[in-house]
Amino acid sequence: MTSRPHQAGIKRALSHVGGSVDTEGDAGPAKSLAHALDVTGAEGPERHKLADEAEETSKEEEIDRAHVHGFHAYPARMHPVTAARLVTAFAPEGGVVLDPFCGSGTVLVESLIAGRDALGTDLNPLAVRLARAKTAPRDEDARRALISAAASVRAIADERRKTRAGATKRYDKEDAAMFDPHVLLELDSLRAGSFAQTDPNLRADLLLVLSAILVKVSRRRSDTATRTEQKRIAAGYTAKLFLRKAEDLARRSAAFEALLPSQVRGPRPRARVRDDDATRLSTLKDACADVIVTSPPYAATYDYLTHHAMRLRWLELDSKGLEDRELGPRRRYNAMSGPEAESAWVDELSRFFSAAARVVRPKGAVIVLIADSSSNGHALRGEVLAAAAAHEAGLRPLARASQQRPDFHDQRAFASAPRREHALYFQRR
Numbered sequence: 001m002t003s004r005p006h007q008a009g010i011k012r013a014l015s016h017v018g019g020s021v022d023t024e025g026d027a028g029p030a031k032s033l034a035h036a037l038d039v040t041g042a043e044g045p046e047r048h049k050l051a052d053e054a055e056e057t058s059k060e061e062e063i064d065r066a067h068v069h070g071f072h073a074y075p076a077r078m079h080p081v082t083a084a085r086l087v088t089a090f091a092p093e094g095g096v097v098l099d100p101f102c103g104s105g106t107v108l109v110e111s112l113i114a115g116r117d118a119l120g121t122d123l124n125p126l127a128v129r130l131a132r133a134k135t136a137p138r139d140e141d142a143r144r145a146l147i148s149a150a151a152s153v154r155a156i157a158d159e160r161r162k163t164r165a166g167a168t169k170r171y172d173k174e175d176a177a178m179f180d181p182h183v184l185l186e187l188d189s190l191r192a193g194s195f196a197q198t199d200p201n202l203r204a205d206l207l208l209v210l211s212a213i214l215v216k217v218s219r220r221r222s223d224t225a226t227r228t229e230q231k232r233i234a235a236g237y238t239a240k241l242f243l244r245k246a247e248d249l250a251r252r253s254a255a256f257e258a259l260l261p262s263q264v265r266g267p268r269p270r271a272r273v274r275d276d277d278a279t280r281l282s283t284l285k286d287a288c289a290d291v292i293v294t295s296p297p298y299a300a301t302y303d304y305l306t307h308h309a310m311r312l313r314w315l316e317l318d319s320k321g322l323e324d325r326e327l328g329p330r331r332r333y334n335a336m337s338g339p340e341a342e343s344a345w346v347d348e349l350s351r352f353f354s355a356a357a358r359v360v361r362p363k364g365a366v367i368v369l370i371a372d373s374s375s376n377g378h379a380l381r382g383e384v385l386a387a388a389a390a391h392e393a394g395l396r397p398l399a400r401a402s403q404q405r406p407d408f409h410d411q412r413a414f415a416s417a418p419r420r421e422h423a424l425y426f427q428r429r
């Protein structure tokens with residue numbers, strides 16, 4: 001990549017971030033990357049804390065939580081505006097956009113809105129369920145059926161509460177510690193009622209609705225919080241919240257459908273979401289995607305298996321793949337020295353880039369959003385390590401944009417140069 005700093009026409013970065021966007025490489029794509037990065041709204045844990053818990057929202061958070069984006073919390077979601085700008089700048093109209101680390105499906109949702117077909121994979125079965133539910137076509141009948149199914153489940157839960165029915169199964173000590181006893185009983189009824197639903201799509205939706213309220217009625221603040229706190233929750237509130245959340249999903253789904261391109265001009269763009277490892281992509285054919293737009297996990301920062309343990313358990317989702325092959329999880333990286341973490345991260349990223357180079361078409365773009373992180377006081381510079389990994393996989397770096405981000409990591413690691421987030425453009429040869 002040639003070093004060609006480019007600042008013209010790029011807005012100053014956000015006040016809470018305080019840095020400008022710097023770019024290098026081909027000017028046109030670099031400008032598009034910079035535009036995509038430069039979105040008001042914090043990034044990282046702070047952003048998700050806000051997004052998941054804030055009662056009052058800023059304009060940016062409103063966009064972040066608009067229609068299906070705001071249905072269910074997910075750690076380290078991409079900002080929808082960033083996703084939309086990357087898709088429209090780099091994916092041909094009517095083309096296929098792949099996000100191999102699709103998480104909650106932000107890129108897939110924005111691809112459909114932009115009239116592109118979407119393909120997503122993730123190793124986290126909760127992400128696969130969520131991305132499917134958010135991108136699924138739901139007409140008025142389907143939305144009504146969802147609300148009616150949720151109302152029936154709520155009615156059963158209310159009835160069981162009034163008749164003081166016991167739990168339908170034994171709960172372990174983690175659940176006893178996480179919920180007040182009366183909340184646990186209501187959740188138990190909602191869980192049993194959701195699993196009893198015979199229509200598989202409705203069952204999946206109801207279980208996601210349950211997942212969406214789990215943390216709210218638990219003694220934890222968010223997926224990533226470690227401490228617990230007392231919350232006063234009235235009898236019947238949990239079941240009422242369940243129905244409200246199902247109504248909310250139906251409403252959000254309708255608002256999303258209304259944003260899709262007019263179907264007079266062609267069929268509704270479609271999304272397919274699969275359970276797959278981004279370092280293999282074994283469910284995908286060679287050259288099946290026109291462009292890849294994705295954000296891998298932050299190295300040594302999150303731990304999706306741990307963050308989602310409670311939700312995965314309640315939804316009876318198999319987390320073996322995530323347990324064995326999650327990329328960059330804190331539980332594994334914490335045990336490494338800084339240099340060991342760096343070489344492990346390059347190795348994991350290069351396996352991802354090799355798989356990406358196989359499934360994107362020749363000359364297709366691989367756009368990666370990646371932030372600096374740290375391991376034991378050692379900075380893991382996203383753009384440097386991703387460039388090394390992409391080089392090993394035979395991808396050509398064409399452009400980069402970077403913007404300073406708050407240092408929620410380790411001040412030692414970022415003493416010499418600030419922590420940044422990067423949007424990187426590589427091309428398959």
Ligand SMILES: C[S@@+](CC[C@H](N)C(=O)[O-])C[C@H]1O[C@@H](n2cnc3c(N)ncnc32)[C@H](O)[C@@H]1O
Pocket residue numbers: 074075076077078079100101102103104105106107121122123124127276277278279294295296297298304325326327
């Ligand atoms: C930064 S998040 C992506 C968030 C997503 N862009 C969104 O807006 O919700 C990274 C994702 O990578 C997934 N992941 C971790 N290791 C993986 C692997 N080996 N293969 C596929 N996905 C993986 C995690 O489950 C997580 O959903």
